[in-house]
Amino acid sequence: MRFVDAVTLTCFAGHGGPGAVAFRREKYVDKGGPSGGNGGRGGDVILLADRNVGTLLDLRYRHEVKAEDGRPGQPRLMDGKDAEDITVRVPVGTLVRDARDGELLADLAEDGERFVVAQGGRGGLGNARFRSSVRQVPRFAQPGEPGTHRPITLELKLLADLGIIGFPSVGKSTLISVISNARPKIADYPFTTLTPNLGLVRWRDERSFVVADIPGLIEGAHRGEGLGFQFLRHVERCRALLHVIEVTPQMEGVPDGREPLADHDAIQRELQLFSPSLAERPQIVGLGKMDLPFVREREPELRAHFEGLGLTFVAFSAATRDGLQPLLDAIGTLVQNTPPPDVAHFTAVEADPRRIIDPDDDLDDDPHPDDLVDDETSVYVRDED
Numbered sequence: 001m002r003f004v005d006a007v008t009l010t011c012f013a014g015h016g017g018p019g020a021v022a023f024r025r026e027k028y029v030d031k032g033g034p035s036g037g038n039g040g041r042g043g044d045v046i047l048l049a050d051r052n053v054g055t056l057l058d059l060r061y062r063h064e065v066k067a068e069d070g071r072p073g074q075p076r077l078m079d080g081k082d083a084e085d086i087t088v089r090v091p092v093g094t095l096v097r098d099a100r101d102g103e104l105l106a107d108l109a110e111d112g113e114r115f116v117v118a119q120g121g122r123g124g125l126g127n128a129r130f131r132s133s134v135r136q137v138p139r140f141a142q143p144g145e146p147g148t149h150r151p152i153t154l155e156l157k158l159l160a161d162l163g164i165i166g167f168p169s170v171g172k173s174t175l176i177s178v179i180s181n182a183r184p185k186i187a188d189y190p191f192t193t194l195t196p197n198l199g200l201v202r203w204r205d206e207r208s209f210v211v212a213d214i215p216g217l218i219e220g221a222h223r224g225e226g227l228g229f230q231f232l233r234h235v236e237r238c239r240a241l242l243h244v245i246e247v248t249p250q251m252e253g254v255p256d257g258r259e260p261l262a263d264h265d266a267i268q269r270e271l272q273l274f275s276p277s278l279a280e281r282p283q284i285v286g287l288g289k290m291d292l293p294f295v296r297e298r299e300p301e302l303r304a305h306f307e308g309l310g311l312t313f314v315a316f317s318a319a320t321r322d323g324l325q326p327l328l329d330a331i332g333t334l335v336q337n338t339p340p341p342d343v344a345h346f347t348a349v350e351a352d353p354r355r356i357i358d359p360d361d362d363l364d365d366d367p368h369p370d371d372l373v374d375d376e377t378s379v380y381v382r383d384e385d
């Protein structure tokens with residue numbers, strides 16, 4: 001399955017229905033009073049965060065979402081029907097931006113949160129409302145108000161407390177599989193994980209937090225190299241990071257031998273280049289695969305290095321489960337003491353310009369309410385002296 005995590009689309013609210021121009025026409029009443037009803041309200045376009053929706057996949061082929069117009073007012077003081085609102089369900093964790101300038105409009109972080117993207121126009125008043133002592137026979141009604149429209153970009157950000165990052169094959173998925181309920185694919189080749197996995201970690205009985213296993217990052221990730229790039233945006237939502245490093249013996253003919261210090265620097269640089277606020281996210285360094293002798297050998301030196309930088313350093317083995325409890329305590333404490341990051345600093349995805357639709361481009365199937373007043377309601381106008 002493709003992980004659709006950003007879409008651009010244009011939302012059009014419905015226009016208000018025009019008020020009617022009508023007069024009472026009764027058999028023995030010579031001059032009936034004005035009796036045009038009001039137009040109905042145009043429908044809104046509303047986004048609703050729904051925890052049962054996992055991706056933005058359903059919206060991928062929708063370039064626009066349009067609500068109906070309100071119905072015109074009717075004679076005999078009958079109001080036109082209000083149009084239904086259109087509710088678009090999106091995953092919890094969706095950020096809504098104006099596609100034209102990237103302005104953040106809403107952060108739908110909780111199940112059930114709603115955001116009105118486009119507001120339906122109010123219906124116009126019918127001529128009955130314009131009657132006054134000096135104007136007994138108003139032959140006009142109000143057009144409906146136009147509905148608003150807005151091109152938006154929806155971005156899905158993972159709602160995780162802790163992001164597990166690191167080069168491919170360092171053991172991120174193995175770790176999440178032993179500390180949480182997630183059961184991701186694990187294999188000894190790079191880029192096994194193609195999309196982020198979320199897992200719920202129970203920590204010290206009551207408390208729990210969500211961890212995300214992010215696909216492996218490589219140098220150049222901030223420019224789009226490798227897979228991790230598209231997921232760096234997701235990492236922004238995490239309160240804290242666990243940066244997993246590993247030691248692989250530098251064997252001849254093994255091109256991807258991991259040198260943990262260089263790896264850590266390289267990924268830190270990628271974070272920095274992608275977003276300075278991401279590089280400053282509180283971080284724990286985790287040295288994995290401690291069951292292997294050549295990893296244990298380097299542990300003291302690596303610990304001294306990272307602790308010297310003021311970072312928390314934990315060594316563990318997901319295979320033997322050694323060191324997992326201290327690791328959980330370290331990340332649990334960090335997550336608990338770190339407030340969620342400021343959404344305002346999140347990097348915006350680029351909007352898809354083809355999906356920013358100008359309402360003037362498709363007037364045909366979406367007439368302006370002004371155009372409706374005369375032809376549709378004039379049938380009710382009585383030809384009087």
Ligand SMILES: Nc1nc2c(ncn2[C@@H]2O[C@H](COP(=O)(O)OP(=O)(O)OP(=O)(O)O)[C@@H](O)[C@H]2O)c(=O)[nH]1
Pocket residue numbers: 166167168169170171172173174175185186187188189190191192193194214215216217288289290291292316317318319320
């Ligand atoms: N000896 C040992 N091997 C491990 C440990 N954890 C993971 N591995 C092995 O390392 C390899 C990669 O593990 P993954 O968990 O798939 O690595 P990853 O970081 O998720 O990799 P990508 O998804 O490709 O980024 C697998 O062959 C695992 O069995 C460990 O604690 N000890």
Ligand SMILES: [Mg+2]
Pocket residue numbers: 172173174184185186192193213215
């Ligand atoms: Mg993986």
